[in-house]
Amino acid sequence: MYPDYMAESLRKVAQTRPARLELARKPDPVYPPMSAEERRAVLEGFHPDFEASARRAVRIGPNRGESLTTEVADMLESHSWLRSEQVNLDKPDFETDLLIIGGGGAGCNAALVAMKEHGMRSIIATKLRMGDANTMMSQGGMQAAVSRTDSPTRHYLDAIGGGHFENKPELVRALTEDGPGVVKWLEDLGVVWDKEKDGSMKVMHGGGTSRKRMLSCRDYTGAMIMRTLMDEVRNHPDMIDVKEFMPAVELIMDDKGRCAGAVLYSLDSEEFFTVKAKSTIIATGGYGRLHIRGYDTTNHYGATGDGLVMAYRAGAKLMYMDSVQYHPTGVSFPEQIAGFLVTEAIRGAGGQPLNKDGELFVFPREPRDIEASAIIRECVQNGNGIPTPSGRVGVWLDSPLIDMLHGEGYTEKHFPAMYRQFIRYGIDITKLPMLIYPSLHYQNGGIEINERCETDLPGLYVAGEASGGLHGRNRLMGNSVLDYNVFGRRAGRYAGEYAKKVKLGKLSLAHLDAYEKELKDAGVKTDLVTPVLLPSYAPEDVKKRQLLRGDNTLPGSAVLQNRLHDERHCA
Amino acid sequence: MTSVAAGTTRNLSISPADEERSTAAQRLIPISIMGKAYQVPAEATIMGAIEYAGHQIVRGAGCREGYCGACATLYRLPGDYKIYTGLACMTMVEEGMTLAQIPYVPAEKAIYDIEELKPNISAIQQMYPSVFRCVACNTCTKSCPQGLQVMDYVQAAKRGDIAAVMDLSFDCVVCGLCMLRCPAEITQPLMGIMAKRLYGRYLRKDSPELAERVKAVESGAYDAEYAKLMPMGREALSELYYARDSE
Numbered sequence: 001m002y003p004d005y006m007a008e009s010l011r012k013v014a015q016t017r018p019a020r021l022e023l024a025r026k027p028d029p030v031y032p033p034m035s036a037e038e039r040r041a042v043l044e045g046f047h048p049d050f051e052a053s054a055r056r057a058v059r060i061g062p063n064r065g066e067s068l069t070t071e072v073a074d075m076l077e078s079h080s081w082l083r084s085e086q087v088n089l090d091k092p093d094f095e096t097d098l099l100i101i102g103g104g105g106a107g108c109n110a111a112l113v114a115m116k117e118h119g120m121r122s123i124i125a126t127k128l129r130m131g132d133a134n135t136m137m138s139q140g141g142m143q144a145a146v147s148r149t150d151s152p153t154r155h156y157l158d159a160i161g162g163g164h165f166e167n168k169p170e171l172v173r174a175l176t177e178d179g180p181g182v183v184k185w186l187e188d189l190g191v192v193w194d195k196e197k198d199g200s201m202k203v204m205h206g207g208g209t210s211r212k213r214m215l216s217c218r219d220y221t222g223a224m225i226m227r228t229l230m231d232e233v234r235n236h237p238d239m240i241d242v243k244e245f246m247p248a249v250e251l252i253m254d255d256k257g258r259c260a261g262a263v264l265y266s267l268d269s270e271e272f273f274t275v276k277a278k279s280t281i282i283a284t285g286g287y288g289r290l291h292i293r294g295y296d297t298t299n300h301y302g303a304t305g306d307g308l309v310m311a312y313r314a315g316a317k318l319m320y321m322d323s324v325q326y327h328p329t330g331v332s333f334p335e336q337i338a339g340f341l342v343t344e345a346i347r348g349a350g351g352q353p354l355n356k357d358g359e360l361f362v363f364p365r366e367p368r369d370i371e372a373s374a375i376i377r378e379c380v381q382n383g384n385g386i387p388t389p390s391g392r393v394g395v396w397l398d399s400p401l402i403d404m405l406h407g408e409g410y411t412e413k414h415f416p417a418m419y420r421q422f423i424r425y426g427i428d429i430t431k432l433p434m435l436i437y438p439s440l441h442y443q444n445g446g447i448e449i450n451e452r453c454e455t456d457l458p459g460l461y462v463a464g465e466a467s468g469g470l471h472g473r474n475r476l477m478g479n480s481v482l483d484y485n486v487f488g489r490r491a492g493r494y495a496g497e498y499a500k501k502v503k504l505g506k507l508s509l510a511h512l513d514a515y516e517k518e519l520k521d522a523g524v525k526t527d528l529v530t531p532v533l534l535p536s537y538a539p540e541d542v543k544k545r546q547l548l549r550g551d552n553t554l555p556g557s558a559v560l561q562n563r564l565h566d567e568r569h570c571a
Numbered sequence: 572m573t574s575v576a577a578g579t580t581r582n583l584s585i586s587p588a589d590e591e592r593s594t595a596a597q598r599l600i601p602i603s604i605m606g607k608a609y610q611v612p613a614e615a616t617i618m619g620a621i622e623y624a625g626h627q628i629v630r631g632a633g634c635r636e637g638y639c640g641a642c643a644t645l646y647r648l649p650g651d652y653k654i655y656t657g658l659a660c661m662t663m664v665e666e667g668m669t670l671a672q673i674p675y676v677p678a679e680k681a682i683y684d685i686e687e688l689k690p691n692i693s694a695i696q697q698m699y700p701s702v703f704r705c706v707a708c709n710t711c712t713k714s715c716p717q718g719l720q721v722m723d724y725v726q727a728a729k730r731g732d733i734a735a736v737m738d739l740s741f742d743c744v745v746c747g748l749c750m751l752r753c754p755a756e757i758t759q760p761l762m763g764i765m766a767k768r769l770y771g772r773y774l775r776k777d778s779p780e781l782a783e784r785v786k787a788v789e790s791g792a793y794d795a796e797y798a799k800l801m802p803m804g805r806e807a808l809s810e811l812y813y814a815r816d817s818e
Contacts, residue, residue: 036813132633132641146781149818152788153796161812169801177793180784187775190685190768192737199776210817220742223638224767227745231764235682245629267629300634336616336663340636416742420717421637424661534627542625 001426002333002435009386012358013396013433020360021404024350033363039370046373046380048293048326048438055322059522060515062317062456071292072321075305076312077519078528081249082263082272084509089252092261092276092507096241097499098122098492099261099277101248101307104133105222105481106464107283108229109488111240114496122240123275125264127247127284127302127533130233131226134285134300134465135484138222139417140206140345141214142485143478144179147203150211152176159479162208162367163472166320171470174451175479178486183215186485191228192217194414204348206477207328208367214478219343219417222481246273247306247533250512251280251314251460254505259314259460261507267533276507278499279459281491282307283484286443286465289535292324295440296339306531307466311447313515316455319468320445325475328353328371330439332394334425339439343418344368344477346397346434350405354396354433355384361395369474372438379437386435394435403430442480444471453491459502463491603669617644617659617670630674635660640746643716646670656714656748676747678758681765688765690773692731699762702728704755711749711759717742721749721759728762734774736766 002010023030034042044050049069057065058073068076098114100107103126114120124130145155155176160167183201187193194202194216203212217224233240248262252274261277284307288299297303312318329342347353347364353371355361355378362374375395379385385393399418402411411430412419422429446468453461464484471479519526536543599610604624611620618632633641642659649667659672681698688694695702702725711721720739727735740763749759787793800808 036809128630128633129639129641132639136639137634137636146778146784148780151796152793153800154815156797156800157808157812157815160808165805165808165812173797173801177788177797180781180788183781184785187771187781190771192741192767192771192775195776195778200778200780205818210815212818218741220638223744224741227764228768228771231680231768232685234680235684237682298636300639301628301632335614336619337636417637420742534629536627537619537622538625538627539623545625 002432003389006386009356009358009396010432012356013354013398014358016354016358017398017401020352020398021401024352024401024405029363030352031360031363034366034370042373042377043369046377047369048295048376049322049324051293054293059524060518061312062315063321068318068321069292069324071290072287072305072308074526074528075290075309075530075532077524078309078526078530079516079519080313080512081265081529082509082512084512087263087272087274087509089274089507089509093273094123094275096121096123096275096277097279098495099275099280100124100283101262101281102126102133102283102285102464102466103130103242103244104283104285104464105135105226105229105484106488106491107281108233109485110281110283110463110492110495111233112229113489113492114499115236115239117493118496118500120496120499123243123277124233124240125243125246125248125262125275127245127267127306129244130242131230132300132302133226134303135222135481136226137298137300137341138481139219139341139343140348141204141216141221141478142481143206143209143213143476144183144215144482145176145211145213146180146183146201146215147212150213152179154211155179155213158208158210159476160472162476163474166472168469170451171449174490175470175482175486178489179482182482182485182489185489186225186228189228189232191224194218204345205365206344206348207365207371208476209365214345214348216345218413219345219415225481225485247531248310249531250509251310252276253314253508253511255508256505258458258502258504260504262310276504278502278504279461279495281453281461281463281495282311282447282466283463283488283491284466288440288442290532291535292440295326295438296330297440298327298330298339298341299440302534304532304535305443306533307462308447309530311455311460311462314457314460314511316457316460317448318445319448320473321468323444323473324440325368325442325444326372326438327441328368328375328438329397329436330441331434332392332437333388333435334427335388335390336425337421338392340421341439341441342397342434342436343415346399346402346415346418349402349410349414351402352398353436354398355382356386356395357384358396367474367476375436375438388435392437394437396433397436398433399429400431400433442475444473444475449487451490452494453487454494459498461491461495463487600664600666602664602667605671606669611664613664613666615664617646617657617662617664618642620664621659621672631659631672637661638744640744643673643676643746643748643751644670645673656716656752658716658744658746661716673747673751676751678747678750678761680761683765685768685772688769690733690769694765694769695728695731695762698765699728699758701755701757702762705729705757706755708754710752710754711757714748714752716746716748717744719743724763725757725759728766733766733769736763737770740767
């Protein structure tokens with residue numbers, strides 16, 4: 001239940017609701033959408049990316065001199081877990097056609113397509129369990145231009161406008177043009193899409209869509225897709241070898257500068273294993289668990305940007321790594337679920353963001369960066385947020401409107417996960433609004449790819465959230481679910497094709513020595529060892545006692561602690 | 572201290588570290604994590620409490636928001652014989668609770684080719700015959716942290732009603748608690764996944780416009796429009812974008 005002091009504000013929300021319901025029933029927007037100038041002003045004034053310390057120049061590597069998100073620059077300027085001379089590459093522990101790093105949606109799609117189209121064998125190496133990925137958590141849906149009023153080129157225009165016209169055109173074309181085919185591919189694998197009575201796809205709006213294009217599986221969209229893909233992967237144990245709790249910690253190259261596999265680390269036995277692969281796909285997802293600017297995150301436990309740093313050390317260029325997506329509607333209260341995602345589909349279905357006086361202050365379906373910035377402005381500048389007992393702040397998201405617009409029972413039927421999430425804390429979202437605030441959600445940029453998922457490095461492919469260029473500096477809702485399907489499939493196709501032809505040379509980790517030298521030459525001093533692998537949520541006093549272990553740069557549980565923000569960080 | 576949870580190896584005395592921590596504006600309560608006593612915030616989830624105690628979870632945390640089923644947990648409460656189940660990320664601690672996370676539930680997934688199965692009772696018989704061992708005790712339903720009617724979907728599977736299995740198991744997060752508690756040793760969540768796939772593959776109503784759209788893309792129907800849009804600069808695109816109509 002909400003604390004008593006919020007009752008007055010809740011009363012105002014209820015008071016303004018009938019008039020707002022009338023607005024929502026009309027075809028016009030319930031609040032005027034922003035012009036290009038208004039968008040720029042709210043972004044520059046209030047988006048966390050624009051705060052003075054949000055970015056800094058990275059001192060080493062392929063993007064040297066470029067301004068990146070500070071936490072990302074910190075992560076890139078770090079030591080490897082490995083020293084090249086300690087790893088014997090003469091006899092790899094495993095050999096395979098494709099090594100796929102990451103067992104989420106992109107990785108599973110890639111393995112299936114490489115097998116089906118090219119007869120290629122894969123190893124999927126994943127940090128936690130297969131399916132422990134942001135894919136599993138996507139609630140609201142997937143964009144794909146399937147309805148008669150829509151078209152792939154209109155989807156293109158929406159996506160590129162949402163990304164402020166900075167997206168790589170060939171990637172947006174691939175995304176939007178492959179979309180309908182992906183719907184069919186998933187349906188034939190057994191994904192149960194929400195449908196209308198006549199069999200046509202149920203479509204909804206999302207932020208920045210000009211046509212209803214959001215396909216869904218209730219609000220378990222990602223879970224449905226992920227479980228279907230995983231089940232199909234597990235139906236081919238002879239072709240796809242899944243190695244769980246085995247994250248990659250460095251890429252292996254050959255003497256011709258081609259990617260040739262990776263070194264894996266077993267979280268169970270703390271051993272390292274070498275994998276020689278004809279082609280390698282990074283599908284490691286994003287970085288929400290780095291808690292950029294101290295924000296809560298919607299991301300899964302393993303989202304620590306591992307692929308970025310591995311690829312960067314090997315020489316792959318990053319793109320748009322100065323841009324972070326904060327989802328407009330993370331939970332602000334109850335404390336126990338702070339930062340959790342409230343699906344954008346709530347606004348797609350008619351939910352309205354409101355200030356403490358129960359007033360609309362933004363069009364509910366602006367692109368995410370705009371909507372998030374407007375919420376921050378309403379709280380920080382206008383002082384119209386609602387403070388929580390633990391010192392957070394939030395605005396209301398008026399969910400009771402949904403049943404009023406679509407009929408009683410609609411919320412429970414279409415948003416069972418959301419309903420469940422809040423009713424555990426005595427908040428019935430069909431009767432009371434949710435208290436929300438932006439939450440760290442998505443890595444807009446990543447390792448630069450082309451429409452074949454190729455990087456600067458031959459033999460290295462990237463798909464999904466780890467890649468950069470597709471979304472420009474702002475992704476629209478539903479385009480990441482489509483992204484990992486479209487580009488996961490493409491990565492499997494083109495990495496499979498490449499694997500058929502390539503003859504690898506002598507394996508090497510020389511790039512790690514070169515990177516270490518670059519760190520030294522640039523005068524970078526840090527005790528950070530990456531990939532980070534897992535965040536630590538131990539209280540500070542526990543961390544202090546854990547650090548008695550000493551200045552340990554070797555693997556072991558001390559390295560599992562996220563040391564990005566501890567006092568030993570001596571950059 | 573009120574009650575001592577069964578299985579604790581020392582009494583629940585408060586260490587100086589605990590005292591220091593409790594000075595922050597939070598009330599601490601005693602719980603037992605795998606038989607060891609800890610003082611944790613009264614308002615914490617089980618997952619939050621385990622991390623507050625200083626554990627680095629490796630197996631037992633995934634999405635942390637109730638979708639992935641990685642954090643199945645068993646617990647008992649003081650003076651209560653019952654075994655309770657929950658997801659650690661979603662369940663609040665209670666005073667005197669004694670708990671253990673279940674890192675993995677052994678179960679054999681059937682290997683099948685979806686193209687060779689039929690969406691009826693034959694698939695259940697071939698792939699998950701253990702379903703027919705159900706004794707209708709309802710333990711699965713009582714153990715489901717999602718509040719699903721698990722036994723009802725097992726019964727539906729016995730009747731070959733694939734659509735009902737799909738509907739009733741839709742929100743299953745595959746935490747495995749039902750199959751761990753089942754006296755008939757059925758693997759309910761795995762059967763549920765197969766049933767959902769069978770429904771999606773065979774029993775769905777096809778979307779005519781989807782088939783048309785896929786065909787149109789394959790035939791290059793949008794090539795010309797893409798060729799016009801792709802070379803456009805920011806200004807031209809911006810003009811088009813802000814002038815577009817909305818549904």
